[in-house]
Amino acid sequence: MSNYVDPLIFRELQDSEVLPxxxxxxxxxxxxxxxxxxxxxxxxxxxxxxxxxxxxxxxxxxxxxxxxxxxxxxxxxxxxxxxxxxxxxxxxxxxxxxxxARRGDCTEFDYDAFWSRATAMACAGQALGDLMQVAPPAEMFTIGLLADIGRLALASARPKRYGEILRSGVTGLALRQAEQQAFGFDHLALAAAMMQDWLFPGLFCEAVLHHEAADHSGLDEEDRQQRLVRLLELAGCVADICVADDAARSTLLPHLLTLGERFELPSSSLEYLCGRVSWDWSEWGAMLKVPTRVLREIGPELAAAAMQPG
Structure with missing residues (x-):
């Protein structure tokens, strides 16, 4: 029984056999x-x-x-x-x-881009799990991979309506609001509901639910649950850096530094993290036939970002 999506709606989605x-x-x-x-x-x-x-x-x-x-x-x-x-x-x-779940009927949904970022986030989750020991690396890999699975599920279950939303170009909070208005839930709630149905611990379901708006989770920053939310937030930022083009990547680095400060990670550690994730990501890409690449050295760009005023 889902705690995140209306149980009747979720059961209908399951019975239609369209969810990944x-x-x-x-x-x-x-x-x-x-x-x-x-x-x-x-x-x-x-x-x-x-x-x-x-x-x-x-x-x-x-x-x-x-x-x-x-x-x-x-x-x-x-x-x-x-x-x-x-x-x-x-x-x-x-x-x-x-x-x-590599292709589907939602023509506006970029399946390759989805799996490319999901794989990068999985590698980032594993690296951070290994580095910070907030949660086991193997489980952090899986949670990172599934964190955005609700978007894939909406593209599978409601391809026409979700395609219309994607065609509008909304992202972030605006995307979640549009999903909520159209379906009665957003992709994060659906991801959490699917993970709960797959018997993932509630700790991980809650982390996925809140990681895109960690500042508004309502959790204490010292709580382990919130630290897991923050870790997933950081993994998402690293994934965004992996998939971004060179011009967009530099605009993401100040945010990476800010998120790293919450875990007392200096720029040298973040540089190592991105490098490790990049190599892991490329290896997984070859294994799963997901588009990836090895990132160029970001140390100089990180140093420049650290020098920018607050």
């Missing part, structure tokens, strides 16, 4: 991860049969903050326990969506 959803082997993996009496060797066999998922889990397992022993080279029971079944389930969901 997992299927096949990855759906089976998700279901197995939810079983109380799961047979881990059987789960290993399922994951081994999915090269993309297996490769991603091996990469996550070798993050230093997770793996403090020898490097992992294959999927086995120890790897699944190290990463966590929750993270395995979420990663299976995320990869299933990126491969299945």
């Amino acid at each position: 959803a997992p299927s096949g082997v990855r759906l089976r993996i998700m279901q197995m991860c939810q079983q109380e009496d799961i047979a881990l060797p059987d789960l290993v066999a399922q994951v081994q049969g999915d090269p993309v998922l297996a490769g991603r889990l091996i990469q996550i397992a070798n993050i230093p903050n997770i793996n403090k022993g020898r490097m992992v080279a294959s999927v086995n029971v120890e790897l699944l326990l190290m990463v966590g079944l929750q993270a395995v389930r979420q990663m299976a969901l995320a990869i299933s969506l990126t491969e299945s």
Whole structure:
């Protein structure tokens, strides 16, 4: 039962089978991860049969903050326990969506641009999860990837009406207001409702709900929930920098510095963050056939942005 979208409307959307959803082997993996009496060797066999998922889990397992022993080279029971079944389930969901929901009937919706930014935000979420340890890196990757999934869902479920909204050129708050007026909910509420239906913890659903307007979440800045909202906000800014052209990128850097200050991240750390995300993003782009590129060095531009008056 959705807490974010009218339950009757959400059920109607689900019953119409137009919302993005997992299927096949990855759906089976998700279901197995939810079983109380799961047979881990059987789960290993399922994951081994999915090269993309297996490769991603091996990469996550070798993050230093997770793996403090020898490097992992294959999927086995120890790897699944190290990463966590929750993270395995979420990663299976995320990869299933990126491969299945690549085209649709909403001609005004840029599917390639959507997945390009979503993948960049996922990489930024993982890097920040590793750096700040507010939430596990594997889960931050998935949350970053799904943070904007409500826009894809609206393009899938209401292609004509949503296309009209997109054609008007509205963005940000104006876009959310137009969605609310047209559908009774906006893309953030729909994303949170979908994540809740996929059994994501409420902490992550709330982070997605508020991350585009973090200043107005109503949460205390010292609360872990708000720190997660802010982390997702920062991941979104890094993603915007990744997908922006060179001219637009420079206008985003002052905001990046402001968001970084909330986590006491100096410009050198932000430079490293953007560089790391850029490389991860390009690797994921090659794997998932998502348009990406490696960013040029942004250190000088960050230094110039830091010198700008308040």
